Amino acid sequence: MNMYTEIILDLYKNPLNKGQLENPTHESERNNPLCGDEIKIQLIVENNKIKEAKFSGQGCAISQASASLLTDKLKNLTTQEAKSLNQQAILDLLHIPISPGRLKCALLSLDTLKGALGKE
Amino acid sequence: MIQNIKSNFPIFTNNPDLIYLDSAATSQRPKQVIKAITKFYEKENANIHRGIYSLSEEATQKYNQARKTTANFINSNENEIIFTKNTTESINLIANTIQPLIKKGKDEILLTEMEHHSNLVPWQQLARKHNFKLKSIPITENYELDYEKAKELINEKTALVSFTYISNVFGTINNAKQLINLAKEKGAITIIDAAQSPSHIKIDVKDLDTDFLAFSAHKLYGPLGIGILYGKKQLLDQLAPFQFGGGMINKVTYEDSTFIETPEKFEAGTQNIPGAIGLAKAINFIQEIGLENIKDHENELTNYTLNKLKEIENLTLYSPSPEKNAGVISFTLKNIHPHDIAEILNDNNIAIRAGHHCCMPLMNLLNIPGTCRISLAIFNTKEDIDKLIEALKKVQEVFR
Numbered sequence: 001m002n003m004y005t006e007i008i009l010d011l012y013k014n015p016l017n018k019g020q021l022e023n024p025t026h027e028s029e030r031n032n033p034l035c036g037d038e039i040k041i042q043l044i045v046e047n048n049k050i051k052e053a054k055f056s057g058q059g060c061a062i063s064q065a066s067a068s069l070l071t072d073k074l075k076n077l078t079t080q081e082a083k084s085l086n087q088q089a090i091l092d093l094l095h096i097p098i099s100p101g102r103l104k105c106a107l108l109s110l111d112t113l114k115g116a117l118g119k120e
Numbered sequence: 121m122i123q124n125i126k127s128n129f130p131i132f133t134n135n136p137d138l139i140y141l142d143s144a145a146t147s148q149r150p151k152q153v154i155k156a157i158t159k160f161y162e163k164e165n166a167n168i169h170r171g172i173y174s175l176s177e178e179a180t181q182k183y184n185q186a187r188k189t190t191a192n193f194i195n196s197n198e199n200e201i202i203f204t205k206n207t208t209e210s211i212n213l214i215a216n217t218i219q220p221l222i223k224k225g226k227d228e229i230l231l232t233e234m235e236h237h238s239n240l241v242p243w244q245q246l247a248r249k250h251n252f253k254l255k256s257i258p259i260t261e262n263y264e265l266d267y268e269k270a271k272e273l274i275n276e277k278t279a280l281v282s283f284t285y286i287s288n289v290f291g292t293i294n295n296a297k298q299l300i301n302l303a304k305e306k307g308a309i310t311i312i313d314a315a316q317s318p319s320h321i322k323i324d325v326k327d328l329d330t331d332f333l334a335f336s337a338h339k340l341y342g343p344l345g346i347g348i349l350y351g352k353k354q355l356l357d358q359l360a361p362f363q364f365g366g367g368m369i370n371k372v373t374y375e376d377s378t379f380i381e382t383p384e385k386f387e388a389g390t391q392n393i394p395g396a397i398g399l400a401k402a403i404n405f406i407q408e409i410g411l412e413n414i415k416d417h418e419n420e421l422t423n424y425t426l427n428k429l430k431e432i433e434n435l436t437l438y439s440p441s442p443e444k445n446a447g448v449i450s451f452t453l454k455n456i457h458p459h460d461i462a463e464i465l466n467d468n469n470i471a472i473r474a475g476h477h478c479c480m481p482l483m484n485l486l487n488i489p490g491t492c493r494i495s496l497a498i499f500n501t502k503e504d505i506d507k508l509i510e511a512l513k514k515v516q517e518v519f520r
Contacts, residue, residue, distance in 0.1 A: 003463060004518050012519070035459055035475045036489025058489060060457035061519075105459065 003062065003096045012061040017054050017071035028115030029057075032104050037063040041071065041112045050074045050082060055109065062094070062102050067109040069093040074113070083117050085110060125409070126499045130154065137469040139504045144288050144316060144448050144495030145473055146338045149402075156401040157343060160394040167390055169367065183393050186400035187383070190348055193403045194333070195324040200356065202349040202383040203391055207315040208238040210334030210349035211282075213386065214311060215242035217359040218280070219250075221309055226279035230308070232257040232265055232294075233485060234287045237478040239313040243282060252279065257299075259485075263290040263440045267298060274302045280309040285323075286316040289477050289493065291422075291448030292440045293321065300330055309355075315339060319497065320418060320446040322411055325350050337395065342402030346395030349386070356382040363388040414498050418447040421496050425449055425505050432512055438491060447496035450477075453512070456519050458492045464518060468511040 024042035031038040037059030044052040053071040073093060074082055090110050091098060098106050126132050128150040131140070140148060160182070166175040168183050191198045204210045229243050233256045247254040257270045265283075274281060281303040286293050296312060303310045314335040317323060325333055332355070336347035351359075361368055361379055365388040370378040379385050406414065423442045426449065429435055434454035439445050453461060458474035465472055475490040476483045483490055494508065 002467075004460070009519065033480075036483065037457075037459075038489075060459035062459070099463075102459070102463070 003098065003102070005096055008061055008065045008094070008096060011065040011068045015055075015064055016068040018056060018068070019054050020056060021052060021054050024052075024054075026116040028112050028118075030108060030112040030115055032059070032063070032108050035060070035105070037105055037108050039063065039067050039108050039112045041067070041109065041116050043074070043116055045079060048079050050077050050079065055112075059108070060102075060105050062098070062105040063108045066090055066094060066106050067112075070109045070113060079117060082113065085113070126501075128152070128405075129499055132499065139468075139470045139507055141494040141496070141500065141504065141508065142471045142473050143319075143339070143497035143500075144493065146344065147319060147341050147497055148499065149343065149398075150341055150405050152405050153342060153398045153401045157394040157398045160397050168393060179393060183391070183396050186396035189400040189403050190396075193318070193323070193407075194350060195326050196350050197353065199381070199383055200325075200350055200353050202351070202356070202386045203396055204334075204347045204349050204386075205345060205392070206336040206338070206347040207313060207334045208347075210347055211239055211311070211313065212242050213349055213362045214332055214334075214351070214359075215246045217362055218246075218309070220358055220360070221355060222279045223307065226277055226308070227251070228253045228255055228275070228277045228279060230255050230257065230273055230278050230281045232283045233259045234263075234265070234289060234292070234479065234482055235282075235284055236288055236313065236315070237480070238315075239282055239284060239311075240481070243280075253277075257283070263287070263438055264292050264444065265294055265299075267295065270299060271302060274306050274308060276306055278303070278306055278308040280311060282311040282313065284313045284316070286314075286320060286446045286448070288316050288448060289450050289479050289482060289491065290438055290440060291445035291450075291495075293444055293446050296328055296330070300328055304329070316446065316448065319406070320415065331355055337399040337402060340399070340402050341405055343392075343395050343398035346392045346399055348399075351382075353382060356386070361385050361388070365389050367391075409498065417498060418496050419443070421500055421502065421505065422447045422449070424502055425494065425496070425508075428505055428509050432509065432516075434516070435512075438486070449494045449496075450491035451494075452488060452491050453516065456515060458490045460519070461492050461512070461515050464515045465508070465511050468507070468514065470508055470511055472508075 021042040025045045026043040029040040038057040040056045042054050053074040055067040055071050129148045131148050166179045168180040187201050191201045229247050258266045260266050300310045310331045312330050312333040314333050318335050318340045333350040338344040368385050368388045370380050436452045438450040462474035473493045
């Protein structure tokens with residue numbers, strides 16, 4: 001399975017939106033107990049729109065790429081739109097074949113996002 | 121003889137490109153073991169112990185012979201071998217029944233920092249239940265146990281000492297005898313998690329003088345679904361049964377029951393009869409090759425592997441010195457996650473394990489999310505390792 005496309009590798013070396021926010025309005029941290037991937041997602045939401053999204057943590061190339069792409073997509077989405085993101089949306093963003101064993105890696109960021117938004 | 125060993129394993133005939141380096145997770149099964157199990161189901165299948173017809177009597181005889189073979193293999197008495205589902209169940213059995221053996225005034229359980237969850241969590245839960253203190257023998261920077269600290273930690277209050285014989289992360293062969301002697305001086309019960317051991321080193325329970333020992337068949341070229349618990353008879357006799365039901369009773373009324381002797385006291389319900397037969401066959405298989413020959417082959421291959429891995433840049437090895445490593449080798453590559461390494465290795469038909477190897481606290485201690493782990497068996501060759509090295513270089517290329 002060729003998961004390691006140029007885009008994925010580039011995102012691993014040069015992640016998008018990686019860092020910490022000063023005063024996030026929403027935050028959540030999750031980990032994948034199977035392997036040691038950890039993701040924290042922080043958001044700044046104003047008037048139901050996501051103004052800023054950042055992630056931090058460590059993990060495999062798939063989990064990191066997924067977090068990069070997801071946080072990028074979140075900017076300027078409404079919280080409603082963000083809440084409706086599902087597994088397929090993530091897979092579409094990644095645009096690579098994901099084996100069943102790596103699905104949890106790909107979906108960790110989505111899981112973390114749901115944790116952050118669920119706190120409303 | 122070792123040269124043609126691979127041909128005994130149907131999995132390689134069916135997957136000729138497979139390079140299997142994950143025997144610490146489960147070993148492969150030689151055709152002799154598979155045939156013995158199939159033969160039981162096709163020609164000998166019956167329940168054991170109480171059938172008065174020939175088929176049942178023969179099945180009973182085979183099951184009993186399997187117990188004998190296992191006992192001989194580790195130099196125990198026959199009635200000191202209990203068949204269980206696996207090592208984890210064996211350890212849970214003792215943890216759940218050991219209370220009467222713990223002397224008054226003893227309230228500490230001693231493990232090590234390198235235990236697998238199956239030899240950590242049951243004791244942790246027991247400690248919580250009885251308000252015992254759980255302590256661990258630390259590891260050294262050479263990935264061995266700190267025996268000096270062990271001497272300090274084993275004291276009059278130590279109820280039991282349980283440790284892994286061979287580490288499933290570092291491959292370290294621990295000095296079981298030394299730990300058992302220290303434990304005995306302070307009257308502590310000893311339990312050995314031998315899950316990784318019987319395929320690599322000779323186990324002699326009388327020589328070790330351990331109170332209990334557990335291992336699984338499936339890491340020993342035997343079938344999945346069966347393991348054993350060894351215990352000294354005078355200790356097993358003091359334990360209450362773990363599970364109750366048919367097969368372990370003497371007399372039953374609606375109000376109460378009496379139970380039979382060890383080992384059958386601990387074997388409630390229909391047992392994994394073909395599993396036991398398969399285990400015995402696996403033991404025969406190993407004895408025919410000769411454990412010494414297996415050791416020699418694996419030692420040579422372990423040395424070769426460690427040397428080859430040292431040639432790779434930005435690779436961190438987590439191994440004791442080669443002679444102390446039973447053929448289980450953990451490593452990491454800088455800035456590349458173990459999952460991604462395992463993924464690309466899989467694309468090259470190489471099976472390794474990546475993750476925390478059921479040792480989460482140990483990974484936290486080492487401050488890493490996990491490692492890649494190679495584990496060697498009798499069917500592995502230098503060619504397998506050469507291909508591994510080539511593939512690891514490819515991984516580094518991808519992430520350059």
